[in-house]
Amino acid sequence: MTDVTLYHWEPNANSGKPMLALFEKGVAFDSHYLDLLNFDQHKPDYLAVNPLGTIPAMKHGDLVLTESTAIMEYVDEAFDGPRLMPADPVDQWRTRWWMKFMDQWLAPSFSMIGWSVFVGPSVRQKDPAELEAAIDRIPMPERRVAWRKAINGAFSPEEMAESQRRVGLGIGYLEEALGQRLWLASDSYGLADINGFNLAYAIPLSQPHLCNDELTPNIMRWLRAIYARPATRACWALGRTDLARRISLLESEPA
Amino acid sequence: MTGILYHGQPNGPSFTVLAAAFEKGVDLDLRAIDLVAGERHSTALPHPLEVDQSIEGEGPVLVVDGVAMTDSVFLACYLDELGSGPAIRPADPYARWQMMAWCRYVIERVAPAAAALGNAAAPPLGVPAGIASADLEGRWKNAVEGKADDSQLADSRTKIVQAVEKVEAQLADGRDWLMGDFTIADLESHAWLAGMRGIVPEAFASAPLTDAWGARLRARPAVARALGLATIAHPETIWAPGPEINRWG
Ligand SMILES: N[C@@H](CCC(=O)N[C@@H](CS)C(=O)NCC(=O)O)C(=O)O
Numbered sequence: 001m002t003d004v005t006l007y008h009w010e011p012n013a014n015s016g017k018p019m020l021a022l023f024e025k026g027v028a029f030d031s032h033y034l035d036l037l038n039f040d041q042h043k044p045d046y047l048a049v050n051p052l053g054t055i056p057a058m059k060h061g062d063l064v065l066t067e068s069t070a071i072m073e074y075v076d077e078a079f080d081g082p083r084l085m086p087a088d089p090v091d092q093w094r095t096r097w098w099m100k101f102m103d104q105w106l107a108p109s110f111s112m113i114g115w116s117v118f119v120g121p122s123v124r125q126k127d128p129a130e131l132e133a134a135i136d137r138i139p140m141p142e143r144r145v146a147w148r149k150a151i152n153g154a155f156s157p158e159e160m161a162e163s164q165r166r167v168g169l170g171i172g173y174l175e176e177a178l179g180q181r182l183w184l185a186s187d188s189y190g191l192a193d194i195n196g197f198n199l200a201y202a203i204p205l206s207q208p209h210l211c212n213d214e215l216t217p218n219i220m221r222w223l224r225a226i227y228a229r230p231a232t233r234a235c236w237a238l239g240r241t242d243l244a245r246r247i248s249l250l251e252s253e254p255a
Numbered sequence: 256m257t258g259i260l261y262h263g264q265p266n267g268p269s270f271t272v273l274a275a276a277f278e279k280g281v282d283l284d285l286r287a288i289d290l291v292a293g294e295r296h297s298t299a300l301p302h303p304l305e306v307d308q309s310i311e312g313e314g315p316v317l318v319v320d321g322v323a324m325t326d327s328v329f330l331a332c333y334l335d336e337l338g339s340g341p342a343i344r345p346a347d348p349y350a351r352w353q354m355m356a357w358c359r360y361v362i363e364r365v366a367p368a369a370a371a372l373g374n375a376a377a378p379p380l381g382v383p384a385g386i387a388s389a390d391l392e393g394r395w396k397n398a399v400e401g402k403a404d405d406s407q408l409a410d411s412r413t414k415i416v417q418a419v420e421k422v423e424a425q426l427a428d429g430r431d432w433l434m435g436d437f438t439i440a441d442l443e444s445h446a447w448l449a450g451m452r453g454i455v456p457e458a459f460a461s462a463p464l465t466d467a468w469g470a471r472l473r474a475r476p477a478v479a480r481a482l483g484l485a486t487i488a489h490p491e492t493i494w495a496p497g498p499e500i501n502r503w504g
Contacts, residue, residue, distance in 0.1 A: 063349050070355040077348035089336035090322055096329040097305050104310050104363065108503035146504035159502065165389075173304055 004029040005059040007049060009036040010244045011235045013107065014068040015056045016198035019238065021072040023231035024194065025081035029058075031238060037122050042137040053139045069099050072191050084190045091186035098177070098185050098192040106170040107199050109163035112155060113206075118243070120150035171203065171210050171219070178218035189226075197226045202246040213255035224250050258283050258319040261300055263290035264490035265481045267370070267497065268314035268327035270446040273484060275331035275439065277477035279338025283317070287484070290495040293383020293395075307387035310362075312370065312394065313495035327446070328358045331439040340477075343439050350434060357433065357440045361447060363501060365418045368411035369447040370497025372454050374398040375408060377494055394496040407500055412458075415451045419458040419465055422448070426464035431471060445472050450491035 006022065006029050008015035022029050034040035034055055042053045050057040050066050058065045060078065065071050076084040085092055123131065131151060138144045149155050174196070177184055185192035201223060203211040213220050226232055227250035236247050260276065260283045262269040269290070276283050288294040290313040300306065301323040306316055309325035317324045317333070324330055335343045345351050378398050386392040397403065422444060425433050433440045449469070452459050459465065472478055482490065 060349075065349075065352055065356075067356045067359055070352050070359060073355060074348050074352040077351065089333050090319065090324070092336065093324050093329050093333045094305070096332065097309075097324070097326055100310055100326060100329070100362070101308065104498075104501075105308070108501070111503055140504070142501065142504035162390075162502075173308070176304070 002028045002030055003061045005032055006030070006056060007032045007034055007046065007058070008056045008238075009034055009041075010239050010241055011198070012239070012243055013111070013198055014054075016235065017068040017195055018056050018058055018071040018075060020194045020198065020231060020235045021075045021084060021191065023235045024084060024229075025075055025079050027075065027079045027081065033238075033240070037119065039134045039137070042134065042139070047139065051139060053137075053143070069103055069191075069195060072194065076191065084194065086186040086188055086190055088186065095185040095190060095192045099195045101173075102170075102195055102199050106166060109166040109170070110199060112159065112163040113167065115146065115150040116153065116155050116160065120153060124151055124153075167207060168210055171207065171216060174200065175216045175219050178222050183222070189229075193222070193226060197223065197232070201227070201250065205246050205249050217254075220254060224254070227251075258317055259286060260284070260315060260317050261286050261288050261295065262315040262484075263288060263313065263495065264487065264493040265485050266450055266490045266493050267366070267373075267446050268311050270449075270481060270490075271327040271439070271442045272315045272317065272330045272334070273481035274442050274475075274478045275334045275343060276338070277480045278343055278442075278475075279334045279340040281334050281338040281340075285484070287486070291379050291493060293379075293381075293386070293495075296383050296385040296387075298385075302387065310498055311366070312391055312497040312499075314497075328362060328439060328443055331442065335439070341437075343437065343442075345434060345436060345438060354434050354438050354440045358443050360421075361418070361440075361443050362498065364414055365444070366447045367498045367500045368414035368418075369451055370494060371403060371407060371411045371500060372415070373450055373492075373494030374496060375401070375403045376454050377492060379495060390499060391496060394499060398496050411500070412455050415448070415455040416458040418444075418448060419451075419462050422465045422468065423462050426468055431468070433468075437475075441468075441472055442478075445469060450494070453492065 004027060006018060008019055011019050034046060036055060040046060041055050047053055049064060056068055058071050065074055086095060135144055135147050138147060181187060183189050183193050184196050211219055227247065236244055239245065260272065262273055262285065265273055295313055300316055301318060303323050305325055306323050311326050314325055314327055317330050324333065331343065345354055378401055382392065382395045382399050386395065432438065433444060473482065
């Protein structure tokens with residue numbers, strides 16, 4: 001028993017951010033796995049924790065926290081262990097800039113692609129009436145729209161093309177930044193890297209024509225360096241599906 | 256070395272950063288630029304990735320020792336680290352989480368709505384040359400051509416109504432400031448809501464606590480000084496394309 005409970009899905013995207021931060025800090029926590037593909041995040045038990053019905057959420061004693069990036073900052077400040085926010089104020093600014101850029105520009109584009117090729121097809125075969133009822137339980141109107149589109153394969157060609165455009169540009173921006181510094185936002189491993197890894201660990205598999213040893217050597221170096229960390233191994237061991245298992249591609253040797 | 260702050264009229268993100276600098280007593284070389292004329296894209300400013308791809312759209316740029324920084328809430332955090340004035344972030348980690356989560360809500364839901372409504376009410380005259388980001392350029396084109404999507408505008412009004420309800424609820428226990436003590440959350444919330452009184456008056460129809468909070472905020476010397484930099488009578492009516500409306504959900 002610990003006084004920290006994390007409600008999460010796979011170590012991936014938003015769930016993986018506080019998970020990996022907790023592992024890096026060496027904070028023991030009770031893992032409460034929610035199956036996103038089974039709509040666990042919209043069930044009453046979880047809505048009592050996070051009324052918005054999105055994952056992750058964390059309890060620390062009586063305190064409840066949401067918003068994965070803000071949770072990471074809290075984890076870094078509230079617990080002992082290695083500092084994950086750099087000490088220099090400019091590096092702190094850069095850390096937050098990158099996290100916002102990824103959270104609000106790059107990650108949503110990856111999500112749209114991921115939901116259209118993976119999440120939608122994974123739930124589509126369920127009973128239509130059951131799916132309709134599940135969608136009606138979603139608290140946020142924006143998310144009801146996204147789920148409907150994913151299930152019906154209804155993302156428009158224009159919005160998919162825009163997402164793919166952003167993914168292509170974003171990979172270029174990451175490569176450029178990682179060509180300037182050892183880590184994404186500073187010279188030490190930190191929150192921006194944890195955030196970025198959760199977004200990017202599988203890009204060499206999902207976007208092989210854009211991200212590989214030849215085209216993006218700095219991204220590949222960075223992903224392998226993060227994969228080599230014991231905290232990353234321990235974190236991804238909590239994965240239960242092929243989504244998280246994609247991480248094993250980072251066992252490959254640099255070409 | 257003194258930092259250089261390129262800023263627009265004290266509304267939206269420029270308001271947050273100017274007021275934060277004055278609250279913290281950070282001495283900056285203030286350079287007013289016309290954001291609505293697109294001066295942020297001129298070659299007079301540095302154009303690293305963090306300026307050209309800022310999620311905030313047309314916000315201020317702070318240059319310190321050759322590093323150009325953007326995004327108002329994070330600039331305010333930076334100024335809080337740097338300046339000697341009283342802290343504008345809580346020290347307790349949970350209170351700090353509350354402030355960052357609040358600001359994230361404003362950045363992600365309120366700011367895009369306010370920018371969409373503000374630009375629809377007072378469209379910029381032309382699309383400036385030299386915009387590096389294609390999606391920001393798209394928002395400029397739509398704003399100039401008055402091509403706002405009706406359902407997005409309606410949803411934006413709802414977002415403003417909800418934001419004022421949230422402020423009102425937060426102040427219901429009689430506190431003076433959103434987080435208890437005065438913080439960046441007060442500045443950032445006021446930055447985007449001030450101009451909405453004229454555009455979404457129904458949101459403020461019965462919001463006495465929000466009214467009193469706004470008056471308290473404007474009475475702070477640092478805030479008054481920021482507002483005093485306006486070169487027009489109503490800086491809260493001046494808008495340039497801001498953050499995009501969430502395209503994912
Ligand atoms: N801004 C929130 C977003 C959380 C979020 O949207 N999580 C996704 C999973 S990565 C989710 O819960 N999706 C399922 C749903 O919306 O039903 C955060 O960073 O924590």
